[in-house]
Amino acid sequence: YxxxxxxxxxxxxxxxxxxxxxxxxxxxxxxxxxxxxxxEDIPEPGANREQLTTDQHKSTFDLVCMATAFVLLHEFRHVMLDADEKRPEARLEEEAGCDVWARAFMMDKIDKYASQSGSSFVAIQQKRAMALALGAAILYDLTPEYDRFGSTDYPSMADRIHAMVTGPGPAQSSNFWLFASCLLIGIFRRTGQSLPFVVSDNETLVITLVEQLR
Ligand SMILES: [Zn+2]
Known part of the structure; x- marks a missing residue:
């Protein structure tokens, strides 16, 4: 302090x-x-990426596009299940399944993209994980307070954030954990919740914060 x-x-x-x-x-x-x-100092949404002048603006642009991709992939999975007549009986199961599918779509074949694009696997994985965390924070803010604890049809926000943010991903030393903990601390501040704990590293901080959302 x-x-x-x-x-x-x-x-x-x-x-x-x-x-x-x-x-x-x-x-x-x-x-x-x-x-x-x-x-005034934030570029308008939809700006041409190449016209953005700083790396900070370009990475923000990329993260927003990728977070949006996650949401679209989630909806796309609903459409696929419906077209194939494979929708699970329980709506809750379908919602959770669409999150898992969308996450896997973005995270599972990074090695292929890395070898095609010549970028490093670790850098791509870190960026995509950041985009998922950003998407989770946006979904949290857009979900009305009374819906955040879930229902018989929808998983709780804590479960959704858990599925999108934790699990196999970047190493403990990755900046992803710092980024994700900042997003989560932002949620805690906006909802007036205290942070009564001390942790040794950012990964533990993220996992602790997600648990505290329950
Ligand atoms: Zn859905």
């Missing part, structure tokens, strides 16, 4: 963070996106 209070730049960061978070919340709940002023 002392280290935090000695950080002179923290006030400004806090202000930025809160203003971004409240803009995102207003956008999510507005009847039309035109009614909410878009922050």
């Amino acid at each position: 002392q280290a935090l209070s000695e950080d002179d730049e923290r006030g400004l960061l806090e202000m930025d963070y809160r203003s971004r978070a409240s803009t995102a919340e207003n956008l999510a709940h507005a009847s039309s996106v035109e009614l909410v002023a878009w922050p």
Whole structure:
């Protein structure tokens, strides 16, 4: 706590963070996106990736596209099951199955893509895992509070986040765990929950935070 209070730049960061978070919340709940002023220093959605000038903006663009891909793949799986007349009896089982399928679609054949594209397996895996974590955080924010604990038809958000964020993935030293813990701490802050624990590494932090969401 002392280290935090000695950080002179923290006030400004806090202000930025809160203003971004409240803009995102207003956008999510507005009847039309035109009614909410878009922050000047953030590129508009749909911008051409090649026109983005910083690596930070380009990676954000990629992560948003990949998180959207996860959501579309989940819906695509519903359509596949329906067309093949293979929908499970229980809706809950179908929802969980679509998440697992979409995750596998993005994570299972990275080695093929790595050898075709010449990029490193570890870097691609880290980026895709980050996109899944971002997708999970977005789904959490878009899910009304009363639906977050799940129902007979839908898995709880904790189960969905667990399926999307944990499991075989990047090594403990990967920046993925730092990224995912920041997203989760953001959820805890926005919902006014305290973080009463100390952990030794970011992977343990992520796993602990996901469990605390239950
Ligand atoms: Zn679904």
